[in-house]
Amino acid sequence: MTCQPIITLTTDFGSSSPYVATMKGVILSIIPDVRLVDITHSILPQQVLEGAQVLADVTPLFPTNALHVAVVDPGVGSDREIVYVEFSWGRYLCPDNGLLSRLAEQAEPIMMVTVTAKQFFRERVAPTFHGRDVMAPVAAHLSMGLDPRELGPLHRELKQVNWPGAVKVANRITGEIVAVDSFGNLVTNITREMLADVPTDEKVSIRCDDHETCNIFTTYADQPPMTLVAVIGSNDQLELAIVNDNAKIMLGVGVGTPVEVVW
Amino acid sequence: MTCQPIITLTTDFGSSSPYVATMKGVILSIIPDVRLVDITHSILPQQVLEGAQVLADVTPLFPTNALHVAVVDPGVGSDREIVYVEFSWGRYLCPDNGLLSRLAEQAEPIMMVTVTAKQFFRERVAPTFHGRDVMAPVAAHLSMGLDPRELGPLHRELKQVNWPGAVKVANRITGEIVAVDSFGNLVTNITREMLADVPTDEKVSIRCDDHETCNIFTTYADQPPMTLVAVIGSNDQLELAIVNDNAKIMLGVGVGTPVEVVW
Amino acid sequence: MTCQPIITLTTDFGSSSPYVATMKGVILSIIPDVRLVDITHSILPQQVLEGAQVLADVTPLFPTNALHVAVVDPGVGSDREIVYVEFSWGRYLCPDNGLLSRLAEQAEPIMMVTVTAKQFFRERVAPTFHGRDVMAPVAAHLSMGLDPRELGPLHRELKQVNWPGAVKVANRITGEIVAVDSFGNLVTNITREMLADVPTDEKVSIRCDDHETCNIFTTYADQPPMTLVAVIGSNDQLELAIVNDNAKIMLGVGVGTPVEVVW
Secondary structure, three states: OOOOOEEEEEEOOOOOOOHHHHHHHHHHHHOOOOEEEEEEOOOOOOOHHHHHHHHHHHHHHOOOOOEEEEEOOOOOOOOOOEEEEEEOOEEEEEEOOOOOHHHHOOOOOOEEEEOOOHHHOOOOOOOOOHHHHHHHHHHHHHHOOOOHHHHOOEOOOOOOOOOOOOEEEOOEEEEEEEEEOOOOOEEEEEEOOOOOOOOOOOOOEEEEOOEEEEOEEOOHHHOOOOOEEEEEOOOOEEEEEEOOEOHHHHHOOOOOOEEEEEO | OOOOOEEEEEEOOOOOOOHHHHHHHHHHHHOOOOEEEEEEOOOOOOOHHHHHHHHHHHHHHOOOOOEEEEEOOOOOOOOOOEEEEEEOOEEEEEEOOOOOHHHHOOOOOOEEEEOOOHHHOOOOOOOOOHHHHHHHHHHHHHHOOOOHHHHOOEOOOOOOOOOOOOEEEOOEEEEEEEEEOOOOOEEEEEEOOOOOOOOOOOOOEEEEOOEEEEOEEOOHHHOOOOOEEEEEOOOOEEEEEEOOEOHHHHHOOOOOOEEEEEO | OOOOOEEEEEEOOOOOOOHHHHHHHHHHHHOOOOEEEEEEOOOOOOOHHHHHHHHHHHHHHOOOOOEEEEEOOOOOOOOOOEEEEEEOOEEEEEEOOOOOHHHHOOOOOOEEEEOOOHHHOOOOOOOOOHHHHHHHHHHHHHHOOOOHHHHOOEOOOOOOOOOOOOEEEOOEEEEEEEEEOOOOOEEEEEEOOOOOOOOOOOOOEEEEOOEEEEOEEOOHHHOOOOOEEEEEOOOOEEEEEEOOEOHHHHHOOOOOOEEEEEO
8 A cells, every 4th residue: 555654743832832733834845745643732841751651652553654753842942952763663853852761661773863964954943943943844854755864973872861660669569640641540650560460359459649449450340430440551550540530630639649559 | 536535533532632642543553544534532521422412513524435433432341332333424433322322313324233353453452442442443444445244243223322302392492501612602402493483583582591682693793792692503503602702601601501492 | 746735724613622623524525635734723712813823823834735724703694705815825715804914914915806606615504604614615626626716706905904013112112922822932023123133132121011131042941940031933023931931820921911122
């Protein structure tokens, strides 16, 4: 099947911002038949960690030739670099500020290039909007088949950011809420892997703030409405949910609240 | 004209949720040249009735070969079934929980299949996210030309949900507000059809809470700014609006508030 | 490269509104292989001025054969006209209510047509939703190659709206905040051009409400976090920003607040 190249966009511009469309306009002016897919534009402003998590959760599901452009860029206009990075599961173009931290935990990049070749930028580059003036046109040229090595020298090392990790000691795992989804479900940084030898019955207690539930279930529907339940969510992370209701609001907790699993 | 297959998406994930993009990634990995169109992702969480209304209002306007995927799925992981349903005006894939109630009032389905054929699902199906692991890949296969009868056995009967209907007795129609649009206009469940023999002049009174207006107009612009007006809206349902302002805020009413037409 | 025609959509329907998808359904039913790109659907309800600014900021970046459909339409159903307007950088279809004011400042239109040819409308035109019933089908026909002159008679003159302009007298420019972006940055109506002979060092003072900063910088990253800075933004307009924070919230100001530059 002949198919159009795909560019995805992940930004902190806000879902109502016309800044996103300016990037699309620049891209389509260079390569009118590219497919554009929005990942999200609701990363909290300049929250690189949140962007890194979304890129890790979502982009590996796309076709491997997709080009993922991410603009969460608190350092725009400073000397932070823009990088092109290729993994086995996809290609990325973004500021080198930690946005690829979560993905880089999973495998070594196949290729990394520091983007410096100004001939692929817009003629005038506004120091406050590299998304429009650098990343959009470079992404368009890459999707037209430009060899990434023409973008600049090989890149040495990706910036890493500190990641709040859960800790397992004896019969206790201590983690925290790292995300709240649109249903109010509380996503923790406690992974399916860490829970592998934890019993899934009444002997395990999951605590969050003053609230406690026992047992780790496989789905929300296993319990009556309004019950607090712990499940391993669709991204293989422990989640707390209120069946048919909003756990964030009902429990009054949020990102950063500690969560403990004891058995 | 050769044309790409179309898949539309209607969910309650929230317009900022990356869950939508995970479904798109799964679909595009299987069929990279499908057209993806968002209907809305702002159905209130688990509000099947609202989803059913949006599907009925919007999807019949699409090309008849479009496949409409709807994920408003409070029963995910329970024994509720997933169905493929074909009407003369379009094809649908969704949980069998009432989402097709409003459409099924308009005509009998041409074909209904219970989706059970695991070979078209993702290899690992998370019990909390059938949108990504079941409906997305099945939609992709259908768009590639898969015969729907390969998805499972014929489906017997669609689940229905109770719909708040307006009631007409002598010279009085009693209904309620069933939706509020982004302009604050109040959409009622009183239809153009019910109003067919109602006078459209000063003799008709429309009441909502403590507020009253006379006459049913054909457009907002017929009255001065800040006036409360009743019009038959673009979906053939009676609406209350404040000219150039927000009726929901000005009147302090919302979904469920009774509306009465007397003449 | 063969390429699909492009239609962009700019409305005040709200980003969660299914009204947008009804327009897409109508368009795709007529021309299934058109490319649809959302500019924004978050223009404040009926704010023609805001729509005019967004169209001017974003649409010139698109390919010149793109058709830009804009529906911010407080006069829908009245005798306001719908116009097709062609500039050297793109084609437009919208109510003639000032939406093209900002673009028309930049150049004379190449062609203007008053849209009256009912054979290209939907069969039944709801007086409250010309976006769906007039503009969507007309846009689809134009994208299929319809000669715009078949849409109606030549249009005489575009409606203009008053634009709040900044004023320069001696060593002082007086303007105001005209937009706030999703980062809380305050965009003023003071242009790069007006600032051409203003010193860019400590001798220039920028005042907004009770707040003051000196110097006009080229990027946010030039100053420490939490500092109030003035920069010339990516649209060549003076902006006030708090480095790594939200100026709108921190300063308690918004659209309409006066801004003064003195040197």
